[in-house]
Amino acid sequence: MSALNIKKGSSSHSAYDLRATNSEIEETHTLAVIVENEPGVLARVIGLFSGRGYNIDSLTVAEVDHTGHRSRITIVTRGTPAVIDQIEAQLSRMVPVHEVHDLTMEGPSVQRELALLKVAGTGAARVEALQLAEIFRANVVDSTLESFVFEMTGTPDKIDAFAELMRPLGLLEIARTGVAGLKRGV
């Protein structure tokens, strides 16, 4: 296969076009998908992404309307504009999907992620970690003599930056929720 130089996952347009001739730049989009909260609906949405070769950078889901049984799935995905359009169309036509919003396209939005970071260390490194946490407005939610667990909320970039700083200071583990987002204004 390598002799033919076929790029993995580049076949989204046609079987006759296996090499990615489409040089359009990939964009990152955040989609909010309102679904019927019924068994299998998340599997259906995820199956669409894996089955058609789309990317998922992050995904969060929870029921947001307990009486109406509606869940909100927030998906961060990557693709060329044509692929993003196709993802939206494919999501929209699913039977249990009520609404699809492209938060990236529908004007300004607020996007936040929660992360928990466990940092172990003593002496100067420990003090340094605590000071940096203060700058990033991360809270200490657990503390031992050798470790902290920091809780922080922010954009994925902010969490990435904080995690990078913590790495040399003894970052052991990180747990992230994935992005939740809402459109600004009404």
Add this chain to the structure above:
Amino acid sequence: MSKQMTGAKMVIQALKDQGVEVVFGYPGGAVLPIYDELFLQNDIRHILVRHEQGAVHMAEGYARSTGKPGVALVTSGPGATNAVTGLTDALMDSIPIVVLTGQVPTFMIGTDGFQEADTVGITRPCTKMNWLVKDTAKLSETIHQAFHVATHGRPGPVLIDIPKDVQFATSDYVPVEKAKVAHYQPRTEGDPAQIARLVEMMETAERPIFYTGGGVINSGPRASQLLRELANETGFPVTSTLMGLGAYPASGRNWVGMLGMHGLYEANLAMHGCDLMINIGARFDDRITGRVKDFSPRSKKAHIDIDPSSINKVIRVDVPIVGDVTKVLEEVLRQWRARGSRTDKAALAKWWKQIDEWRAVKCLSYKPSTTTIKPQYALERLEALTKGMDRYICTEVGQHQMWAAQFLGFEDPNRWMTSGGLGTMGYGLPASIGVQIAHPKALVINVAGEASWLMNMQEMGTAMQFRAPVKQFILNNERLGMVRQWQELLHGERYSSSWSESLPDFVKLAEAFGCKGIQCKDPKDLDDAIMEMIRYDGPVIFDCLVEKHENCFPMIPSGKPHNEMLLGEADTQGVIGAKGAVLV
């Protein structure tokens, strides 16, 4: 006023209320309560198949030839997994079917019980929607919703998985009119502004073409009627995909034949050279487009489709119209007529002259023979001898399927049942039985290859038991013809496993099933043999021994655009490069 009943009885009641007359199925432990209820009534006929795949293809054949949803009933585990190919086939070809599966009782789910399979998990990617019903109170409403989903928007297969304890338990029956279906209401009206843009383009187009697909058939007979009016009034040429044959009549003045990989030269060149392409209910499948980069490079494209995800999926279009073909065509006709029914007649005359020049190539010509039956000849004779009859044609998949599409003429929609998207060998025989059950008096012919036909030949038992006089017209070349053709063209004539060895004697096989077997190998005997097949009152297995090494032309080789078609053997040397070889 609600009625209490068991889940099993609810299934039967819901099917009755949905107007179901026939169920294709196979019993097993997890559907016994439903089979018990079937036994106790006479409104719904049950057709006992020989394999669950057959049941689903029969339901497809029934649905495609009637326009009504087909229904299949199978048991849990292997019953459900055997239905998967049929479900995928129906999904790819947008065929409305409802499949009911039994499941182990709810308290056993997840314990790896006997004949347990994660049916909703397995069938999620191959259904439009599926449900596991864990509460009898929700069963009847779910069945009504399933019928609604299968038949609204882009049609497709749905599946309802019913645990055995849910079939035994009792609850209130929810009648059709009380079932909640409101949240799934796909848009059917096209945007009038986009339609207006299309109409303006139609008025000035110099080289227009209608490219029609299965969506016209799925939209109902009215859509075909509107297409005919539109084509005849505008004078635009019409081509169709494999799925759309019959929407516009083959005898129609504007018909230029099927397009695509094995489509007609004139149809493909007209697609390549047009300046306005009007896609009605087709989906720019890779069999149609060839190399996407060079697909119809100089045309403006309009696309009418009920599924928004079909639009701009493969080919970017200039005028997207999301809606039901019938409603959109009504609006197109209304607007175009209201503006004076204008077209560029001089340009159209020139366009037709060009198309006639392409026609003069006679791309379907083949070398005739007086000693062996050419498959093309067999189909020409079948066409000549059955033309004008109340005829339905099914096919299996392969060369014979393409020849059938090329050489048989379809005058009406719902008369042609073939596995287009999935390309399922073994589809045709069961589909033909489904068609025959729906149309007991009609002539139902399955044009088959011997290899495809063997894949579901057990269903001859079903045809015999239920007196479905289906005619199995097998073009027997003792080869997997299409595989062989590709091996010849792009694998250096290394015929790896592409011949049918140890074939049964089809005449004896017919006798074993209790039906009629006919073998024909001499072109001189062919007409009489075909007439004998038609006249026989019962199922026939017709073993037509044809030329073994005939290739199917015209052909657009892999990775090539429409204007680089192969017309015959002389064109084939070294045409498919390494890049084309990876494609299917």
